Amino acid sequence: MTQTIKIFDTTLRDGEQSPGVNLNQIEKLEIAKQLERLGVDVIEAGFPASSQGDFDAVKKIAQTITKSTVTALARANKNDIDRAWEAIKDAKKPRIHVFIATSPIHMKDKLKKTPEEVINIAVEMVKYAKQKCHDIEWSAEDASRSDLSFLATIIEKVIDAGANVINLPDTVGYTMPKEYGEMFKYIKENVPNIDRVDLSTHCHDDLGMALANTIAGIQNGATQVEGTINGIGERAGNVALEELAVALEIRKDFYPYSTGLVLKEIKRTSDMISKLTGMIVPGNKAVVGRNAFAHESGIHQDGVLKNTQTYEIITPEMVGVQSNNLVLGKHSGRHAFKDRITQLGFTLSEEKISAAFKSFKLLTDRKKEVTEDDLFALLMDIQTGISNRKQYKLLSFQVHYDSDHSPTATVKIETPNKEVVVGEKSGAGSVEALYNTIESLIEENVQLTDFTLSSVGKGKDALAEVHIHLNVDNQPVSGRGTSQDVLEAAAYAFLNAVNRSFIKVKGD
Numbered sequence: 001m002t003q004t005i006k007i008f009d010t011t012l013r014d015g016e017q018s019p020g021v022n023l024n025q026i027e028k029l030e031i032a033k034q035l036e037r038l039g040v041d042v043i044e045a046g047f048p049a050s051s052q053g054d055f056d057a058v059k060k061i062a063q064t065i066t067k068s069t070v071t072a073l074a075r076a077n078k079n080d081i082d083r084a085w086e087a088i089k090d091a092k093k094p095r096i097h098v099f100i101a102t103s104p105i106h107m108k109d110k111l112k113k114t115p116e117e118v119i120n121i122a123v124e125m126v127k128y129a130k131q132k133c134h135d136i137e138w139s140a141e142d143a144s145r146s147d148l149s150f151l152a153t154i155i156e157k158v159i160d161a162g163a164n165v166i167n168l169p170d171t172v173g174y175t176m177p178k179e180y181g182e183m184f185k186y187i188k189e190n191v192p193n194i195d196r197v198d199l200s201t202h203c204h205d206d207l208g209m210a211l212a213n214t215i216a217g218i219q220n221g222a223t224q225v226e227g228t229i230n231g232i233g234e235r236a237g238n239v240a241l242e243e244l245a246v247a248l249e250i251r252k253d254f255y256p257y258s259t260g261l262v263l264k265e266i267k268r269t270s271d272m273i274s275k276l277t278g279m280i281v282p283g284n285k286a287v288v289g290r291n292a293f294a295h296e297s298g299i300h301q302d303g304v305l306k307n308t309q310t311y312e313i314i315t316p317e318m319v320g321v322q323s324n325n326l327v328l329g330k331h332s333g334r335h336a337f338k339d340r341i342t343q344l345g346f347t348l349s350e351e352k353i354s355a356a357f358k359s360f361k362l363l364t365d366r367k368k369e370v371t372e373d374d375l376f377a378l379l380m381d382i383q384t385g386i387s388n389r390k391q392y393k394l395l396s397f398q399v400h401y402d403s404d405h406s407p408t409a410t411v412k413i414e415t416p417n418k419e420v421v422v423g424e425k426s427g428a429g430s431v432e433a434l435y436n437t438i439e440s441l442i443e444e445n446v447q448l449t450d451f452t453l454s455s456v457g458k459g460k461d462a463l464a465e466v467h468i469h470l471n472v473d474n475q476p477v478s479g480r481g482t483s484q485d486v487l488e489a490a491a492y493a494f495l496n497a498v499n500r501s502f503i504k505v506k507g508d
């Protein structure tokens, strides 16, 4: 008999705690919708007490998502719980997630509380949350470095107080699989009423053990797993949910567990998270990396030609990687285009469909074959495009480059006051010349802290995608731009970051 493990996705909360990640409300909503399509049981939409921007995004997600449970994180205090409930109360299936640390070091040095005080706070706050919401998850932060008998005592009391999910995080990614499994076994054997609740894993990857620890937790009684897409998250990140789901599917001969995830949605979800967070997936990443299905060496290629299973344990199709994904071309009309948008899972207003169709037609003039990846990148830009009134627009640019002189860029932009300004500057390279010129035309004080260029799809006419991190008036913000031309993508990314600094993102 296969047991189905519940999937709790925390990409929008722990994932967003990754340094440099700044998602705005529209982007978070698009991610939540895709997570629902992927089939996750629970979406942790954010930490509403941490900022007004986070509160607003969680509320919007709670009002939109219908199939998955929507939860929000709260410290064990009334203000955080009130904010969490206020944000999620419209959800079809709301859950409040209350946490407090249980390890000696966290209780003594961080919370400055005795173990008895921590028990009292946890019990009182679970009771308080339960008066508002029937579904309460309680997390013992740093559970894996906690005293097991203390952990059993506090868990027994929070269950009596009304918690129906108990989460035991390996907060600092310190535990080894055997130890993590033994903690679950101990709790299963020593807490009365433990069978009334879901027990949950939450593993960080500091020592590269997140997936092994998660599986050890499941083998010892966990019925829910917390993690993120692409494994993003605080420090070295969380367990990558796509890796867990595919591992359980491929080795179902070995493990009697499965998840309800729609595996074909994995690649698209991974691409979306990577694009919107700017956290590029390494080529060799399991399940979703660019090279995960590539065979380079002669002996491997020979084997694959004779029988793919000699070297391929996962088929690209299983996780939604398209082998021949040519979709639409120069002569496609609006009806076929709209139909394709729906198939890709987008719901766009008529205005956005018109804008997308215009961009698509421009692309077909410049690119012979428009692939599903191209279309997805284009639609994601339109869907999450910035529509705040205050923004800079790129009107045109030229870069003069020759090998004997420093490149010079001439750029024309429209400012938020609708003025058209033109400037010219040089730089050590073409991108620097472009960025020096744009900087001279805008009012904000900007420092570039990171620049990444990658390609969407394959071949010399693949789209270029640029992700950058800037400090705009001393506030960190990220931006992205996609174009067939590398310099145009770089210019779009720069202005996208500056424009994003005008709207609500993390920390507002």
Ligand SMILES: CC(=O)SCCNC(=O)CCNC(=O)[C@H](O)C(C)(C)COP(=O)(O)OP(=O)(O)OC[C@H]1O[C@@H](n2cnc3c(N)ncnc32)[C@H](O)[C@@H]1OP(=O)(O)O
Residues within 6 Å of the ligand: 014, 017, 047, 049, 050, 051, 074, 075, 076, 077, 099, 100, 101, 110, 111, 112, 141, 171, 234
């Ligand atoms: C393991 C995890 O991932 S936990 C989630 C981490 N996520 C975040 O921190 C989200 C972003 N954080 C923030 O925006 C801010 O830290 C806020 C708004 C949550 C709090 O800001 P501030 O009120 O300025 O407090 P600050 O962050 O400096 O310190 C945290 C305080 O919360 C207390 N605290 C920490 N965890 C808990 C808890 N679970 N329950 C109750 N109190 C807690 C700390 O002891 C400290 O209290 P003190 O001020 O009495 O010393």
Ligand SMILES: CC(C)C(=O)C(=O)O
Residues within 6 Å of the ligand: 014, 099, 139, 140, 141, 142, 167, 169, 170, 171, 172, 202
């Ligand atoms: C708040 C909890 C669930 C957490 O993120 C952790 O302990 O890592």
